[in-house]
Amino acid sequence: MGPNKEPLLEVKNLRKYFPIKDGLAIKSYIKAVDGVSFTINQGETMGLVGESGCGKSTMARTIMRLYKPTDGEICFHGNNLATLKGSQLLPYRKRIQMIFQDPYASLNGRMTVGDIVGEALDIHKLASGKARISMIHELLHKVGLEPDHAIRYPHEFSGGQRQRIGIARALAVSPDFIICDEPISALDVSIQAQIVNMLKDLQSELGLTYLFIAHDLTMVRHISDKIGVMYLGKLVEIADSKTLYKSPRHPYTQALLSAMPIPDPRLASKSRRILIEGDMPSPIDPPLGCRFSTRCQYVHSQCVQEEPKMREISSGHHVACHT
């Protein structure tokens, strides 16, 4: 089934600032997410790439409404989630789910795998007794685990298995939309492929829509229809994944692509890397003008003074860069 063009999630100008307090007075803000807009269509996967500290996890949690957005809209099926409170969110908890990064910290070590997977069933009163148990077994089966794993505790599993338990937990409420917050970053490469393939299979089986977050571009293209690149709280480039890999326009995207390890010694010895120097500036006090200007090799005077606007350079390909 191909992605039909109906938007499922529209994020408009989303901002999340964390106050830094000095006693009772607010001293300044960490601008973790600073005006991000994008749309994800039904059945589609959007990849979101950026290095640690760029605000991608904060954004995921804000869309999930684990954080209250400072500003902006989160439209899910046309309903704005940004302004909802407490129990008003409960119906959406069944439709939007999340898979987490750390397979060790994301499972409660004092609960059995069955209880972890079945928690959503209890909360939303979806099943109880025998039906609950058989649903748990079915969910475990979906992610390639055995029914008798349900009585074990998370610490007995390997990283990849734990991540699959996390996936089963998210699937329990049969959601439409899953935010995958770096689900593979903490795993071995061989297991990463396993998880990516599993997510893809589940997508075609259950018609899911994903927001897939990663910290590099290596795996993202295998699952994403379009990819957004984030830097210091802002999106710098969005394009469908083929275009992004073939003709990246933003210097940061180019650097990210060239930094990818090349699993081919003959090519690796020939290729020239664009190395970007230094580190990402602090989100408390981001540079004026273009946020990448401090590390960009093509920087000129306009970049330092004026913040580049997102503009469409070809159909579906948006870049925020002056050059």
Added chain:
Amino acid sequence: MNNISPDLWQPITYEDRDKERIARPSMTFWQDVWRRIKQNKSAMLGFVVIMVILLLAIVGPWLSQYSYWEQDLSNTSQSPSFEHWFGTDGHGRDLYVRVLHGARISLAVGLIATLVNFVVGVLYGGISGYFGGNIDSVMMRVVDIISTIPLVLYAILLMVVLGPGLLSIIIALCSVYWVRMARIVRGQILSLREQEFIFAAKSLGASPFRILVRHLIPNTMGTIIVTITLMIPEAIFTEAFLSFIGLGISAPKASWGSMTSDAIGGLRSYPYQLFFPGAALCITMMSFNIFGDGLRDALDPRLRK
């Protein structure tokens, strides 16, 4: 290796293999803790002694022909003998029964005070830590204020209002000791609530109460239990101290504190009257402390694989 039979070269099907096999036995967190504490000899000794004291305190007084309040003025201040194992006190009461009766009082005070502290402290600290922000600030200032008032002052004030006795001691202990538990629990929860499994529970739609009870508190249980085992001896000692200075249990009820206090006068002539309740107090306190230390080691996550 030249003669390998041809059937060994047969491919095997996927179904024949168990690629998700988990070899190690399933063990819950508490089973693992119990296994580790069993290896700790001194902690186990402490545990056994606590159990023995508990048992003696419960059934001991019934097995004796004497009672703690019956005076036998013809047999005052007898040395330990077959008749009276620990001897008798200045009123001719059997010291063995009185020490065991003291154990009842001490353990009851320790357990009740700790239980109340546990419930109040864990809930208070849990709520404060989970909600954070201004709620946390206000709740913690209240805790700060309570912890500045000395316990003895409390106890004396309560005695004035309620009169001396077991109830006043327990109320005094309960109204102060939970503060420490609340602080410890709050600290733990503050660090736990940023963990991903809490976010996961929130995104499933779990209510704050559920998150607190199902996720946060079970994960702080280790620290809570260690705090409890170390709080019990302290409560026991405080009770003994208050009774010793005459603010606690009144005659004919026996407490280790009041018994040592009674024995001070005749210390030169009848040292055993001080020795037995004193020794009981020491042994109990030591056992709880050693066991608590062992428990802390067994729960230490740095030792966990």
Added chain:
Amino acid sequence: MGEKILELRDLKTSYFTHIGEVKAIRGISFHIHRGEAIGIVGESGSGKSVTALSIMRLLQHPGKIIGGQITFKGKNLLQKSIKEMQCIRGNEISMIFQDSMTSLNPVFTVGNQIIEVILQHHKISKKEAKVKAVEMFKLVGISSPEKRMNQYPHEFSGGMRQRLMIGMALSCEPTLLIADEPTTALDVTIQAQILELMKDLKKRLDTSIILITHDLGVVAALCSRVVVMYSGLIMEEGSIENIFYNSKHPYTQGLLKSIPKANWKDKDKLISIEGTPPDLLGLPDGCPFMPRCSYAMEICKREQSPDFEIEENHRSMCWRLHDEAPKIETWMKRGDFHGTK
């Protein structure tokens, strides 16, 4: 190629836990020449980090080396006393860990810590040590070293700290540098910086490098030889060319297939290795990779295959390399087969 500076022969390391013996390394042999960089590749639990710790003799209780030899510059490291080992560690063999935050003491300035390391291993004055430290900061590409020296570890970013660790490890010009997943915790752009740095330093200082990683892609840029480990055994060893273009072991092939290719086409699906690495406790007989292998045969269940030498410097532990083993067609006929070649 220079002299062999380190050679492991049939090394065995086990952890004796309360539930039984966990055989982390089950007899591995490999060597490294002067100025050479080799990669040890494997999933978590394959024994690659334990190998590094065994070489450094830094195993924590209940881990123990139970057999084999580690020869460093002609001397057996397993016979060295604790004191002698301390002398070798840092001076001749240095190690970089994955987590650079915990390797630095947060209460001292970075400069102090580096000067201390230099002073421990060189008989020079504090002033000279400071000059050396500044040099080293420059070597690993940290700008304004005089200012940076007076800062604390938390003022450095992850990439900076890892550079610093490399700098510290290299400050005594060791013959051998063991890097245990040095870039796993870092962002790609920083990873690229660190790998460039290590490549550059290898050239300049003629240091031998053992790079431990789970990502074959990282190895390609730096190493000339690769050791592939699985469940405490070396499944395949060969030159980088052999491993990448002519791998013989299904596990190596699986690893290669599960990383995205550089010349990737639109609808290529990743081929992953199914299942999970086996628990090292109570390993069954036979090949540990058997349950996940597309080519598994009855014999794989019974017995671990011996090492087959394919050509010089290329060996692999797989029954399929046996002369009598069936040809690839046997599997191609089967429905559930999803290997290639």
